[in-house]
Amino acid sequence: MPLAAELKSRGLPITRSRRAIAEFLDASTAALSAIEIIDHLHSQGITVNKTTVYRELDILEREHLVVELDMGDGLKRYELSPRQHHHHLFCASCKKVVCLPVEQDLGEVEKQLENQTNFKISGHDLKFFGTCSDCLSITGRDQDE
Amino acid sequence: MPLAAELKSRGLPITRSRRAIAEFLDASTAALSAIEIIDHLHSQGITVNKTTVYRELDILEREHLVVELDMGDGLKRYELSPRQHHHHLFCASCKKVVCLPVEQDLGEVEKQLENQTNFKISGHDLKFFGTCSDCLSITGRDQDE
């Protein structure tokens, strides 16, 4: 179910801002920051105040429809709540975030760590960093062009 | 070699602030934020301006004597440059950061990912989150005490 419909089914009114933000999140394969959402909407001629965007993201998070994602560059990003646990790949150049299926059972590792460290482990976060093929082909070109 | 000595060997003068910051980093097993360093020094009666601390951390990073660490809570932390790659465990309660030896060869996974995704992968970051035994024993106590 699309985000907007999901919100509506929970009794939240579908306003123009809410619909625009929800649809952009639905349409995007990448995790989005508030700033990216604002810029995108403005480029579409839709004026939304940043406060509205931040508040909307809070609501979506509270409704567990999106989750916060931290790629370590100081921006909070949000992605649709994943059906299954996965990891991320982050392009240092264009900031694109690609989702990756889980490759190995880190849950096993967590149990081992609990025994070794006496921590109660609640989860993990595995990120890969690099440059995506798009950015590679751009930066790979002759700089004089 | 202690941090301060290392800095001196590189021609940087050892001032009171520099020594204090370096010694605290040397003595600490955890990754430290600028704020933690400032608070600690102030509690020791050593007045250092925050600007000085931030600048000192920049210098140490530029000299590759410390590395920046992002635990996703909005603060930059710094740890002595590790001799070997490792991962981290982060206590959500007291913000303690514990280092972990590498459990598995994620380098292998990186190669697989490069083939699957066309990313050029430069590294990864694996963090575990939870609560340390100290904090567990505190929060586990009867709240009425």
Place this chain on the structure above:
DNA sequence: CTCTGTGCAAACGATTTGCATGATG
């Protein structure tokens, strides 16, 4: 009238920068 949603301005908090001063060689 009572909710929310909205916008604007101001506050926030960690970090950075500009600029003047101080210490050291």
Place this chain on the structure above:
DNA sequence: CATCATGCAAATCGTTTGCACAGAG
């Protein structure tokens, strides 16, 4: 005097908050 360290205030930047108002039920 030349260099670098230092302190202070102000700026920055993403994010949050306070407050007033608009719009729907």
